[in-house]
Amino acid sequence: MMRYLLPLFAFMVLAAFLLVGLTLNPRQVPSPLIDKPAPKFQLNHLHQPDQIMSSDENLGKVWMLNVWASWCVACRDEHPLLVQLARTGIVPIYGLNYKDERNTALQWLKRYGDPYAISIVDSDGKVGIDYGVYGVPETYVIDKKGIIRHKQIGPVTVDSLEKTIIPLIKELQQQA
Amino acid sequence: MVRQFNGVMKAAAFVLVLFLLIPLTGWSKEAVPVAENPEVEKRMLLLTENLRCLVCQNETIADSRADFSNDIRREIREQIKANKTDPEIIQFLVDRYGDFVLYDPPIKPTTFLLWFGPVILFVLGLGSLIVYLRRRRVQIEDVSLSQAQLEEAEALLNEDKKGKNV
Secondary structure (H helix, E strand, C coil): CHHHHHHHHHHHHHHHHHHHHHHCCCCCCCCCCCCCECCCCEEEECCCCCCEEEHHHHCCCCEEEEEECCCCHHHHHHHHHHHHHHHHCCCCEEEEEECCCHHHHHHHHHHHCCCCCEEEEECCCHHHHHCCCCCCCEEEEECCCCEEEEEEECCCCHHHHHHHHHHHHHHHHHCC | CHHHHHHHHHHHHHHHHHHHHHHHHHCCCCCCCCCCCHHHHHHHHHHHCCEECCCCCCCECCCCCCHHHHHHHHHHHHHHHCCCCHHHHHHHHHHHHCHHHECCCCCCHHHHHHHHHHHHHHHHHHHHHHHHHHHHHHHHHHCCCCHHHHHHHHHHHHHHHHHHHC
16 A cells, blocks of 8 residues: 555655645745835936936835836836825825836836836946846835845735835834 | 728738748847856856755756846846855855755754765664665574474475376
8 A cells, every 4th residue: 555655645746846836936936125225226216317306205105116217118018007006195105217218218107107216327238237137116114224125026916015015115104 | 992902901901021030030039148248147057056946946046037036147247246255155154044045955953854864864764774684684584494303395296296107
């Protein structure tokens, strides 16, 4: 009996591993920046290029940094959700316009709506490297002390907003 | 008349084709070197051969044509020019992208299974092979025939021989 059960058991263990493997997304590489201070930046505004935004301006509030580009197709998928989220006023969203051209970026925002408190420009992708960006869109939740608490790789979904991001933001806003 | 016109057209077409050939032969330049500084380039390539491109995950940053790899190569070139050491540059990337960028992950508790898993599997496999071979040897020995069975078998074989002779 054991003779026949043992291979079956081995097969079931293998199948279980493969089954778990199927549900994993190889594109979701956990970021080492979680629970680390958000990299500092000084970047020009997209709308008023002569103005500069510093990441320190946002100390003391919970905010979201959304990395996007007009050439990024998946950004279009998540964009209506960001517009909706911005309307609720739960959290200010800052847009990092990543390796884009100013004019097309401005047109894109006009066409699809502008959810961003401020849009800033990272034309050569330097700040993107600091934030470990590799697949736009990416979204970071940063707490009052300037610590990155969550990173969403790929488009934000209703599911990820309702189950993870919004509860986390509310929790972080309670903290001193 | 039409035939003459055709001839002129053909000649014109031929001349046009000749014109097309001119830039290919006349104005080809020597290939511009990719990097201004071959030493920086060499060090950059050595480094990036062991780094994974996060966009096209089974390619090294040295091989990949992705925009991401382009940016990382540029970043590494700049850091080499700024006199950063190799470990400093690797650490810079690990801080941002995690151990996943390394094709050679460091040995630490989270990677124990990765490093020692194959050894554990090998030991398990070897163990079960030894147990299996031992059991089989016992089984083979058990099957040996008794004296009476041997005689019976011999008798049967002889009978067969007789049968064939007939």
